[in-house]
Amino acid sequence: MKIAIVKLSAFGDIVHAMIVLQAIKVAFxxxxxxxxxxxxxxxxxxxxxxxxxxxxxxxKALKK
Known part of the structure; x- marks a missing residue:
């Protein structure tokens, strides 16, 4: 199974989202x-x- 996580910015949000990786790997x-x-x-x-x-x-390049 391929899983894509899209969390583009906000350093704190990225760090918090990383916690879910272990649960994903346990489940799948x-x-x-x-x-x-x-x-x-x-x-x-x-x-x-x-x-x-x-x-x-x-x-930044995409916003141009």
Whole structure:
């Protein structure tokens, strides 16, 4: 099962959302977790072994 978490910005919200990763992996141990995040916050997620793919988005470029 592939799961996408879309939490683009707000550092605190991203940190709080990371708590749910363990519950997802317990409920769905073979799941692939992809996280879509504003590129400035991508380093916060980089060393989390529960996230398979981090997809950084440049929100400033999208708003132009």
């Amino acid at each position: 141990p073979t799941s692939q977790i992809n996280w879509i995040v504003e590129e400035v916050f991508a380093p916060v997620l980089e060393h989390n072994p529960q996230i398979d793919t981090i997809l950084p988005v440049n929100l």
